[in-house]
Amino acid sequence: MVKRIRHFIESRTGLETFVNEFLYEDIPASAGWHNVMGSVALFCFLVQAFTGVMLSFNYAASPGEAYNSVKFIMTELTGGKLIRGLHHWGASMMIVVVVLHMVQVLIWGAYKKPREATWMVGVVLLMVTMAFGLTGYLLPWDNRAYWGTVVTTQIAGLAPGAGQYVQRLMGAESGVGVVTFARFYSMHTLLLPVAILLLIAFHVYLVRKHGVAPDPGDNGPKGKFYPSQVFKDTVAIFVAFTVLFSMALILEAPLGRLADPTDTSYTPRPDWYFMFLFQLLKFFEGPLEVVGAVILPNLAIVALLLAPFIDRGGVKRVGQRKGAMALVLVGAIGWSALTGAAISGTPKEVEGVATGGPAEWAHLSPEELAGIGYYRKENCSACHTLGEDGKKMGPDLAKSGIRRDAKWMLEHFKNPQEKMPGTSMPPIHLADSQLNALAAFLLKLNTQNAKELRDAPQPAVDGALVYQQNRCNACHQVNEVGAKLGPPLNGLAKRRERAWVEGHFADPQKFSPGTTMPPYRLAPKDLERLTSYLLSL
Amino acid sequence: MSFQGNSRTEPDRRGFHTAVIYGLGAIMGLAMSLPAAVYLLFPPKSKKEDQWVEAADLSKLETGVAEEVVFRRNRVDGWKVSSEKTSAWVVKKSDTEVVAFAPQCTHLGCAYRFDERKKQFNCPCHTSNFDLDGKVIDGPAPRPLDRYLVKIEGNKLLLGQVEKKEA
Numbered sequence: 001m002v003k004r005i006r007h008f009i010e011s012r013t014g015l016e017t018f019v020n021e022f023l024y025e026d027i028p029a030s031a032g033w034h035n036v037m038g039s040v041a042l043f044c045f046l047v048q049a050f051t052g053v054m055l056s057f058n059y060a061a062s063p064g065e066a067y068n069s070v071k072f073i074m075t076e077l078t079g080g081k082l083i084r085g086l087h088h089w090g091a092s093m094m095i096v097v098v099v100l101h102m103v104q105v106l107i108w109g110a111y112k113k114p115r116e117a118t119w120m121v122g123v124v125l126l127m128v129t130m131a132f133g134l135t136g137y138l139l140p141w142d143n144r145a146y147w148g149t150v151v152t153t154q155i156a157g158l159a160p161g162a163g164q165y166v167q168r169l170m171g172a173e174s175g176v177g178v179v180t181f182a183r184f185y186s187m188h189t190l191l192l193p194v195a196i197l198l199l200i201a202f203h204v205y206l207v208r209k210h211g212v213a214p215d216p217g218d219n220g221p222k223g224k225f226y227p228s229q230v231f232k233d234t235v236a237i238f239v240a241f242t243v244l245f246s247m248a249l250i251l252e253a254p255l256g257r258l259a260d261p262t263d264t265s266y267t268p269r270p271d272w273y274f275m276f277l278f279q280l281l282k283f284f285e286g287p288l289e290v291v292g293a294v295i296l297p298n299l300a301i302v303a304l305l306l307a308p309f310i311d312r313g314g315v316k317r318v319g320q321r322k323g324a325m326a327l328v329l330v331g332a333i334g335w336s337a338l339t340g341a342a343i344s345g346t347p348k349e350v351e352g353v354a355t356g357g358p359a360e361w362a363h364l365s366p367e368e369l370a371g372i373g374y375y376r377k378e379n380c381s382a383c384h385t386l387g388e389d390g391k392k393m394g395p396d397l398a399k400s401g402i403r404r405d406a407k408w409m410l411e412h413f414k415n416p417q418e419k420m421p422g423t424s425m426p427p428i429h430l431a432d433s434q435l436n437a438l439a440a441f442l443l444k445l446n447t448q449n450a451k452e453l454r455d456a457p458q459p460a461v462d463g464a465l466v467y468q469q470n471r472c473n474a475c476h477q478v479n480e481v482g483a484k485l486g487p488p489l490n491g492l493a494k495r496r497e498r499a500w501v502e503g504h505f506a507d508p509q510k511f512s513p514g515t516t517m518p519p520y521r522l523a524p525k526d527l528e529r530l531t532s533y534l535l536s537l
Numbered sequence: 538m539s540f541q542g543n544s545r546t547e548p549d550r551r552g553f554h555t556a557v558i559y560g561l562g563a564i565m566g567l568a569m570s571l572p573a574a575v576y577l578l579f580p581p582k583s584k585k586e587d588q589w590v591e592a593a594d595l596s597k598l599e600t601g602v603a604e605e606v607v608f609r610r611n612r613v614d615g616w617k618v619s620s621e622k623t624s625a626w627v628v629k630k631s632d633t634e635v636v637a638f639a640p641q642c643t644h645l646g647c648a649y650r651f652d653e654r655k656k657q658f659n660c661p662c663h664t665s666n667f668d669l670d671g672k673v674i675d676g677p678a679p680r681p682l683d684r685y686l687v688k689i690e691g692n693k694l695l696l697g698q699v700e701k702k703e704a
Contacts, residue, residue: 047569054573060616072616076583079576231554238561245568 027212027229029220034108035212035229036236037101042200043237044094047244048132049193051087056189059139063181066141067258074255075399085248091133093244095273098126106307107324110213112315116308118206121199123304128196130273135188137271138181146259147268149184150176155281158293175261216315257446267347276338279345360449361456362537364441365481366473369464371441372456374434383425387450394425397442398450409439437468463533466526475517478537486517493535501531581615589688589695592637596692598629603651603658603669605640608696625685625696626651626658628669637685638671639699644678658682 010016027035058077060069073080102122105111111119138149153172157163164173171179223229260266270278277297284292303310311324361369375381380397387398404412408419413435416425428435445453467473473482478489492501500511505527508517522530592608607624625637626649638658642649647662657674658667665676672681686697 050569050573054576057577058615065616068616072581076581076616077576078579078582079572082572083576227551227554227558230558234558234561238565241565241568 023224023226023230025208025211025225026222027225028214028218029223030215030218031212031223031229033232033236034104036233037097037104038207039233040236040240041094041097041101042204043240044090044097045196045200047086047090047241048094051083051090052189054083055087061182061185063141063178063259066139066181067255070140070142070255071399074253081252082248085251085253086244088253089247089251090244091136092271092273093240093247094129095133097240098129102126103328105213106328107321108213108215108318109311109315109321109324111308112213112311113308115206115210115213118203118210119308120305121203121206123301125196125199125203126304127301128192128199132188132192132196133271133273135184135192138176138184139188140255141181141259142254142256143259143263143266144254144256144269146176146261147266148270149180151268151270151278153180155277155293158290160290160294216317256448269342269346272339272343275342276335279338279342359456360452361460363479364444364453364456364464366464366467366478366533367437367481368440368444369456369461370434370468371437371439371444372453373461373465374430374438375441376458376461378428378430378438386445386454387447388454398445399447406436406439406443409442410435413438433468459529460533460536462529463531463536466522466530467533470520470522470530489534490537492537498531498535501534502527505530583613589697591693592625592696593627593694594692595629595632595635595689595694598627598635598694600629600631601669602653602656603628605651606637606694610696626682627694633689635687635689635694636671637687637694637696639683639685641683642678643673643680643682644676 006016055073058069058073058080060066070084073084105119105122134152137152138145149172153167153170153176156170156172157167159166167173169183171177171181171183257263269275280292280296281289282292284290361372364372383394385396385398387396410432412419413428413430415427416423428438430438441453467478472489475486476482476489477484480488482488496504504511504517505520505522507519508515509519588611590608590610593604593606598604603626605624606627607622609620610623612619612621624640626640627635627637629635640648642660642662642665644660644663644665647660649658649660649665649667651657652659656669658671659665660667660676660678663677665678666674667678667682668674670681671684680701683699683701685699688695688697
């Protein structure tokens with residue numbers, strides 16, 4: 001029966017012959033592990049296509065909505081984080097693999113006659129892969145996406161003569177907005193997929209037409225593609241897949257705050273594989289900018305395309321292709337240096353890790369900082385997370401989907417059941433001013449600062465609590481919050497000694513005759529905490 | 538190649554290669570398809586909150602007659618929470634007993650109407666008819682009309698979730 005079905009399919013479609021011809025293709029005896037990258041690149045594309053379709057099932061293709069739907073995928077759908085992680089990291093992996101594939105061909109000189117066209121289609125495939133990365137970058141519509149694309153479209157605008165038209169084509173003539181979004185989305189999900197499929201088909205056709213490039217002097221008996229080379233390809237694919245899958249499981253694909261065109265604090269950065277271009281721009285200023293932005297990258301593309309015609313010498317053994325190796329080495333070093341410089345030049349808040357510079361907590365007003373104290377005292381962390389991993393009963397307050405206002409929070413703290421019927425959160429028994437501080441802290445949270453604020457040093461938090469309880473803000477300013485009756489307290493350490501500050505609390509008149517500040521009889525511990533906090537400002 | 542020694546014959550190696558190809562292929566296939574299946578088939582994690590919406594003023598409803606009341610309620614739809622208009626067919630039996638039917642026919646979801654003369658609900662699509670209790674009189678509808686959970690507070694009629702009873 002099975003035989004008859006097989007026979008029927010074969011006689012009507014020729015499918016079996018086709019598959020056999022494909023699998024039992026002759027390959028040179030010298031083919032081996034160095035030839036696996038093409039298959040791995042194809043596999044990466046398939047993963048992107050599959051996860052891309054999966055994402056699109058739950059994706060709203062319009063700005064704002066797009067952000068909410070990506071958030072929905074990440075927080076509400078089982079497996080959503082994994083699928084988006086695979087797509088996000090898969091994009092990076094695909095670039096890496098395609099580049100490795102090209103490096104192999106370059107070092108082996110496999111692009112030489114008659115395989116020039118195969119190489120050139122490959123270079124176009126690299127460009128298409130990068131275009132996928134560029135257009136996909138905008139689609140989550142968070143700050144990273146928005147600002148990254150602002151820079152990209154501005155660079156495109158620098159092209160002499162064509163700039164304006166390229167920008168118009170990108171729908172970004174009057175800034176990044178809904179038109180840009182529609183164009184990028186359409187490129188990413190309609191145009192580029194069709195283009196890459198056709199190009200891959202053409203590329204594979206050319207590889208088959210000319211056969212896998214043999215090493216020079218390879219006169220050994222031809223082998224078959226299946227199973228020995230397919231085995232090597234499959235093992236390499238499996239290694240790549242394991243790396244990708246682990247990355248998707250361990251590293252959460254970033255989703256920042258909703259794109260905010262008025263957020264001047266955000267430092268835009270492109271994805272890592274465009275960093276070298278980004279850094280290159282820093283070396284060209286004024287009228288020369290066009291050199292770094294447009295001329296050099298395009299020259300590089302042309303040079304890549306023409307590589308087979310530039311390197312026309314006879315076929316040599318890999319070990320003797322010193323020139324090609326040197327070129328790859330110089331390229332790799334140049335690229336790494338530029339990328340390294342760009343990454344090290346990235347301001348810390350973009351990456352969400354602060355080392356050096358004023359700590360995140362130091363920017364908070366004393367009330368907000370005191371809020372951290374109440375958060376700790378009330379043991380909110382028993383049920384809530386602040387951006388860290390792990391699930392708890394309550395929502396993650398660093399990224400709880402719907403931002404509420406202070407009034408709502410205050411009522412919610414006092415009577416959670418009323419605002420959210422069915423919640424298991426107990427009421428918080430604190431005074432209004434204390435609840436206000438807690439709300440102020442929570443309103444300040446976002447996914448980027450949450451970890452650092454969570455770890456704010458306890459002495460500073462204690463000091464802020466004393467500050468808030470004694471209503472120092474009624475007369476003083478810290479971080480520009482508070483009344484201006486008394487002097488602002490930032491930079492106090494530069495003006496006064498510790499003993500002066502401590503003495504001043506007990507008897508202001510003695511230290512600043514005529515001052516309106518009343519004396520404060522603080523417990524020794526509180527006095528010490530408050531003074532330390534003020535001197536740290 | 539390292540294992541090209543005499544101990545391995547050609548068919549042996551071929552079998553090993555084929556087994557690895559299929560084995561690793563199957564692992565990767567499963568690793569992709571299982572999360573995708575879970576992603577597509579599992580419901581969103583957040584539970585729907587029970588919500589009671591004030592739908593009508595009881596004192597204005599006539600006893601023993603079906604009336605269509607229109608009200609707004611929040612609907613959580615994927616990544617969107619939207620306030621949308623919905624309706625219910627409300628039958629006041631007495632001052633303390635009210636039933637509210639969801640406005641879709643239980644056959645294929647068409648909007649049905651109330652025939653005041655016959656005191657029946659009838660669906661224009663496939664002519665299912667229901668009585669004032671929501672029971673199927675005739676037609677292809679597989680089960681009685683679905684009902685809203687109902688709460689009465691003073692003169693206020695509050696509606697909750699729609700409860701579906703199996704046939």
